[in-house]
Every structure is written in structure tokens, then in C-alpha cells.
Amino acid sequence: MIRLLSIEFFKLRHNRASKVLVIFYFGLLSCIALISAIEVNLGPINFKLAEQGLFEFPLIWHFNTYFAAILKFFLLLVIVSMVANEYSNKTLKQNLIDGLSKKEYVLSKFYMVVAMSLASTIFVFIVSLILGLIYSTDKSVSMIFTDLEYLVAFFIKLISFFSMGLFMGIWIKRSAFAIGALFILYIIEGFVGLFISFSLDRETTAFIKSTFPFNSSESLIPNPIPRLEGVQEISNQLGGVYAQSYDVPIFNVIVSLVWSALFIYGAYALIKRRDL
Amino acid sequence: MENILTITNLNKKFGTVHAVNNLSLNIKKGNVYGILGPNGSGKSTTLGIILNVVNKTSGDFTWFDGSISTHEALKKVGAIIERPNFYPYMTAVQNLELVCKIKNISTSKIDEKLKTVNLYERRNSSFQTYSLGMKQRLAIASALLNDPEILILDEPTNGLDPQGIHEIREIIKRIASEGTTILFASHLLDEVEKICNYVIVIRNGIKLYDGRVDEITTSHGLLELKVNAKEQELLEQLPSFYGIESVKIEDGVIIAILNQDVSASEFNQLLIEKGFALSHLVKRKPNLEQQFLTLTK
Incomplete structure (x- = not known):
């Protein structure tokens, strides 16, 4: 495993485009801290984000993982290009000739996906911990380590998203088209969801949608905005009642992991069957 | 003599095209084999199959008498297929380091092999700046890194200028004279005649002749x-x-x-x-x- 990871890391380390994207990604992740400086000024509504309790433990875990996950597209580019380029440079063929098995090849890419997801999760953990220690009013250990399941959800979200990218990269063989295919899949999912919502009741629709690859991973971390004090005030003023659950849905965790396994196995099956 | 590669009744079909037809071969240690055949005769497909990049339709092949799996065996093989495939953004040295990682061998021989193919001076230039001849020579250096039991070359002089062809041939001859087993596919006959001592003639995926080069050429004239x-x-x-x-x-x-x-x-x-x-x-x-x-x- 170490050998495969070091092979993969070596390929990435010397690729300037990938390096720039990765640095940019972690740079942006650190910029979450800047959110604290945001002030919303909408006529009568005036609040400073940092004062809305979003940097309070344990809410900060939910909030930061939700927004950090938006940046995953940068790493998706790296992942898709790292498999698609091996096709266009024919280095996949050379790797196999040099004595890497097809299984080892797919595993090395998967380990890289896990490594990147893990690095992102640890990074978000550290950034959030620092921000929390600065802005949180309650700094007791029990408070700090509450709701860490959002980090687990974040990790799984990245893995399932990147696994899908890995599969697309291997299937389509061209970076740009693979990204395009992911986008098309996303739109198709939206349309199918919309279509079934016409004929089925809300709960069944929600259930079916949560088995889709994008939807299952997207809803791993529920939108935290309604949890903000300011937003709750506004919604109370407007008479809306938010009674939704903000927990990480276990069902989605399972579905996302199943999709990840399917995508990784699918990538292996494709490579195994193909003549290169 | 020790068997390096045994192919038995190998078949490959691409749709209706029967690219490799019931091919059987035995490659023994210490010989230099030439696979001769016109373009599209199934040479590259056969090499692709034994090198784990093309799936066979039926038949069998075993490396080193079947003592190890194909991808483990390939770590003891040096092979060049058609065109040199390397990471364009890496330098020669970095590309070779990666090959060492894959083959699980030490990187100590990189300099030596780069000198063998006259690329040592350009070792720190990225692969994309190389000419075709240099790329092909880097491929040979890469194939030699593990001091392979067998060197497999598929049309190594294809597309090169006369100077490049000459250089590659000299390198191959030198390697052959050191006793390395070589399997060499080509459609250029004088090349095979000059380098090989065994020849296998293939057409439309069917083996037509398999024997010593001097036997095929010594008749009474x-x-x-x-x-x-x-x-x-x-x-x-x-x-x-x-x-x-x-x-x-x-x-x-x-x-x-x-x-x-x-x-x-x-x-x-x-x-x-x-x-x-x-x-x-x-x-x-x-x-x-x-x-x-x-x-x-």
C-alpha cells in the first residue's frame, strides 16, 4: 500500500498543474477563516457572521465542513486529470508493462483519493479547531469534541465524489469530457428527481433521490444556514418554522459508500476488460 | 535450456478479425529472437498479450515456466512497445525513478543506464523536450534498468532517422552480445538478419516459420x-x-x-x-x- 501510494504521489508531485491546484485548494480552505469578517448589511437586517454563533463549538464543525465541501471541485480536477492523462500519455500502458498489475493501478488511484480526502478532512479539522478556539465562548473539551460526525461525513462525501470522478476519468479517458459527463450526470439526476416528484409523494421522492450518486453524497451534510441565529430570527419574523434535522443521515452514509465501492470496482472492471 | 516464455495456442480476435491465430512459441534463455511479419500481422498484438495490456481470447502463456504471476514476471522483463510512453512533464531521471518504484528496485542504476544510451548529459531535461530518437533511447534505458532476463522490443527503430536507427541497432547489438535474451519484432528484414539468431515468421496471425536464421537462409542458392x-x-x-x-x-x-x-x-x-x-x-x-x-x- 505504501509502495502504491508513493508511486502515485511521485506522479503528482512532479506535475505542476496538479501541484498548483492542490496548493490553491488548501489555500482556499484556509480562507474559510475570512468568512468571520463578513458583514451582512441589508437595510434593517444587519449582522456580522462571526457573531451569529457559527464559530461556536460544536456548530463550527457543521458549518465549516459544509462550506469546505464546495471547494472539492478543485481536487476533482486533479483526480480526473491524473487518470485521464495516463490514457492520453499512454503511461497506463507503460505502467502495466513495467510490472504494475491492473488491480494495483486502480488501487493506487483509490489510495490517492483516500489520501486526499483524509488530508482535506484533517486540514478542515485544524482550521476549524483554531477558529473555534478564537471565537467560541464555550471552550470546554466536551463542547469542542461534540458533533465530530460532520468531519466523518465530510470525509465520506469527498471519497464518494472523487470515486465518481475517478471512474469517469477512466471511462471517458479525456479530462474535459469526463468533467462534462459528470455535469451531465448531475443534470440528469436533477431531471429524474423532478420527474418522479410529479408522480410520487414527497417522502418516496426524497427516498429515491437519496439513492442517486450525487444526491446521496450532497445531502450527507445538511445545509447549516437555517441554524444561524440571525436566520432563525428572520424566519421567525416571517412566520416560518424550521423543524428539520441537522444530523448526518446514516442512510446516505451507507448509500455513498456503496456508490464509492461500485465506482472503484467499475473502474477496475473497465481497465481489466479493455485492450490498451 | 531454461524457458523464459511459453505461448500455447494463443488466439486473439478483434470482432471478426483474427489477429493472433493459434500461435505457439517457446522462448529460451540466451537467444536473440526476431518476430517477422508484415504490418498488421499480429506481432504487436502478441507482444501486447504477453505484456498484460491486451486480453487474450483463448490459449495460454506462462513466464518463467509459470513460477510467478504475469505482473511479477514483468518486473524481470524490459519491454518497449511501439512508441516510448513517459510522463511528459518529468525529466529522464524522474521518469526512470518512477519505473524503479514500479519494479521495486533500487534507483542506483539510473546513471549507468542513461550513459549506456548516451542520454546522461540531458538527464535533467523534461521528456517533452526530447526528439523521437532520444525518447526511444530513454525507453531502452528504462527497459534495461532491472538488468532484465529478457528484453522485448517492438519495432524500436520505427520512425527514426538513419542516424537514430544506427544508434539503436548498435545498442541492441551490444546488449545481445552481453548475453541478454532478446525478443525483437520488426518488419525490417535486414535488421532481423543482422541481430537475431532465431526467427519467427508470422502472417495474418499465423506462424509460418520458426527456426534458426542461418537455417532459413542456408539453402544451396x-x-x-x-x-x-x-x-x-x-x-x-x-x-x-x-x-x-x-x-x-x-x-x-x-x-x-x-x-x-x-x-x-x-x-x-x-x-x-x-x-x-x-x-x-x-x-x-x-x-x-x-x-x-x-x-x-
């Missing part, structure tokens, strides 16, 4: 003759002469295929005695090219 008069009479008498196997006429030249060792002067003497005056007499040994053309006709 042929005589080319021309007479100004009595041509018809000569044609009638020739088959009854000693040492003549068959006679044919090609572009106004009589060609007599020999089945005994007859020298041109002996033959000339005989014809003068019989009253034929020759205007042209040449004794030829068929080269691999003629044999190849006969085989693949």
Missing part, C-alpha cells in the same frame, strides 16, 4: 543465367542436370534453383561442353528477404 540463342533447348535440358531442383524464367532471366552445392564455374564448364554460350551467369544465395517473401506469399 540459385543460378541466374542468360543465353543469346537456344534458350528453349536449354530450358528443356536444365532439369536433368546434376544439382538442379527446378527451373523458371523471370524477366528474361533463367533461374535454376539448386539442391546440391554446385559452383558457378563447374556449371559454366558443363554448359560449354553441351554447346551453350552464356551471356550472363550469377550464383546467388537467397537472403532472408527472399525467403520471407516466399513464406508470406
Whole structure:
């Protein structure tokens, strides 16, 4: 495993485009801290984000993982290009000739996906911990380590998203088209969801949608905005009642992991069957 | 002798195309094998199958008598297929380091092998700045990194200029003289004739010949003759002469295929005695090219 990871890391380390994207990604992740400086000024509504309790433990875990996950597209580019380029440079063929098995090849890419997801999760953990220690009013250990399941959800979200990218990269063989295919899949999912919502009741629709690859991973971390004090005030003023659950849905965790396994196995099956 | 590679009844079909047809081969340690065949005869497909990049339709192949799995065996093999495939953004040294990681060997031989192929001076330039000849030489360096049990080369001089072809051939000859087993696919006959001691001729995926190069080229040769008069009479008498196997006429030249060792002067003497005056007499040994053309006709 170490050998495969070091092979993969070596390929990435010397690729300037990938390096720039990765640095940019972690740079942006650190910029979450800047959110604290945001002030919303909408006529009568005036609040400073940092004062809305979003940097309070344990809410900060939910909030930061939700927004950090938006940046995953940068790493998706790296992942898709790292498999698609091996096709266009024919280095996949050379790797196999040099004595890497097809299984080892797919595993090395998967380990890289896990490594990147893990690095992102640890990074978000550290950034959030620092921000929390600065802005949180309650700094007791029990408070700090509450709701860490959002980090687990974040990790799984990245893995399932990147696994899908890995599969697309291997299937389509061209970076740009693979990204395009992911986008098309996303739109198709939206349309199918919309279509079934016409004929089925809300709960069944929600259930079916949560088995889709994008939807299952997207809803791993529920939108935290309604949890903000300011937003709750506004919604109370407007008479809306938010009674939704903000927990990480276990069902989605399972579905996302199943999709990840399917995508990784699918990538292996494709490579195994193909003549290169 | 030790078997390096055994292929038994290998088949590969691409849709309706039968690219490799019931091919059996045995590669033994220490020999230099040439696989000859016209373009599209199934040479590269066969090499692709044994190198784990093309899936076989049926049949079997085993490396080192089946003692290890294919991808483990490939770590002991050095192979170059068609075009050199490396990471364009990495330098020569970095590319070779990666190959060492894959083959699980130390990186200590990189400098030595780069010197072997005359790329040491350019070792820190990125691969994309290399000319085709340099890329091909880097591929050879890469294939030699593990001091392979067998070196597999698929058309290594394809697309190179005469200088490049010469360099590659010299390198291959040197490696062959050091006792490395080589399997060498080409459609260039003189190349195979110069480098190999065994030859395998393939056409449309079918093996036509498998044996020593000197056996395929040593027959007794042929005589080319021309007479100004009595041509018809000569044609009638020739088959009854000693040492003549068959006679044919090609572009106004009589060609007599020999089945005994007859020298041109002996033959000339005989014809003068019989009253034929020759205007042209040449004794030829068929080269691999003629044999190849006969085989693949």
C-alpha cells in the first residue's frame, strides 16, 4: 500500500498543474477563516457572521465542513486529470508493462483519493479547531469534541465524489469530457428527481433521490444556514418554522459508500476488460 | 535450456478479425529472437498479450515456466512497445525513478543506464523536450534498468532517422552480445538478419516459420543465367542436370534453383561442353528477404 501510494504521489508531485491546484485548494480552505469578517448589511437586517454563533463549538464543525465541501471541485480536477492523462500519455500502458498489475493501478488511484480526502478532512479539522478556539465562548473539551460526525461525513462525501470522478476519468479517458459527463450526470439526476416528484409523494421522492450518486453524497451534510441565529430570527419574523434535522443521515452514509465501492470496482472492471 | 516464455495456442480476435491465430512459441534463455511479419500481422498484438495490456481470447502463456504471476514476471522483463510512453512533464531521471518504484528496485542504476544510451548529459531535461530518437533511447534505458532476463522490443527503430536507427541497432547489438535474451519484432528484414539468431515468421496471425536464421537462409542458392540463342533447348535440358531442383524464367532471366552445392564455374564448364554460350551467369544465395517473401506469399 505504501509502495502504491508513493508511486502515485511521485506522479503528482512532479506535475505542476496538479501541484498548483492542490496548493490553491488548501489555500482556499484556509480562507474559510475570512468568512468571520463578513458583514451582512441589508437595510434593517444587519449582522456580522462571526457573531451569529457559527464559530461556536460544536456548530463550527457543521458549518465549516459544509462550506469546505464546495471547494472539492478543485481536487476533482486533479483526480480526473491524473487518470485521464495516463490514457492520453499512454503511461497506463507503460505502467502495466513495467510490472504494475491492473488491480494495483486502480488501487493506487483509490489510495490517492483516500489520501486526499483524509488530508482535506484533517486540514478542515485544524482550521476549524483554531477558529473555534478564537471565537467560541464555550471552550470546554466536551463542547469542542461534540458533533465530530460532520468531519466523518465530510470525509465520506469527498471519497464518494472523487470515486465518481475517478471512474469517469477512466471511462471517458479525456479530462474535459469526463468533467462534462459528470455535469451531465448531475443534470440528469436533477431531471429524474423532478420527474418522479410529479408522480410520487414527497417522502418516496426524497427516498429515491437519496439513492442517486450525487444526491446521496450532497445531502450527507445538511445545509447549516437555517441554524444561524440571525436566520432563525428572520424566519421567525416571517412566520416560518424550521423543524428539520441537522444530523448526518446514516442512510446516505451507507448509500455513498456503496456508490464509492461500485465506482472503484467499475473502474477496475473497465481497465481489466479493455485492450490498451 | 531454461524457458523464459511459453505461448500455447494463443488466439486473439478483434470482432471478426483474427489477429493472433493459434500461435505457439517457446522462448529460451540466451537467444536473440526476431518476430517477422508484415504490418498488421499480429506481432504487436502478441507482444501486447504477453505484456498484460491486451486480453487474450483463448490459449495460454506462462513466464518463467509459470513460477510467478504475469505482473511479477514483468518486473524481470524490459519491454518497449511501439512508441516510448513517459510522463511528459518529468525529466529522464524522474521518469526512470518512477519505473524503479514500479519494479521495486533500487534507483542506483539510473546513471549507468542513461550513459549506456548516451542520454546522461540531458538527464535533467523534461521528456517533452526530447526528439523521437532520444525518447526511444530513454525507453531502452528504462527497459534495461532491472538488468532484465529478457528484453522485448517492438519495432524500436520505427520512425527514426538513419542516424537514430544506427544508434539503436548498435545498442541492441551490444546488449545481445552481453548475453541478454532478446525478443525483437520488426518488419525490417535486414535488421532481423543482422541481430537475431532465431526467427519467427508470422502472417495474418499465423506462424509460418520458426527456426534458426542461418537455417532459413542456408539453402544451396540459385543460378541466374542468360543465353543469346537456344534458350528453349536449354530450358528443356536444365532439369536433368546434376544439382538442379527446378527451373523458371523471370524477366528474361533463367533461374535454376539448386539442391546440391554446385559452383558457378563447374556449371559454366558443363554448359560449354553441351554447346551453350552464356551471356550472363550469377550464383546467388537467397537472403532472408527472399525467403520471407516466399513464406508470406
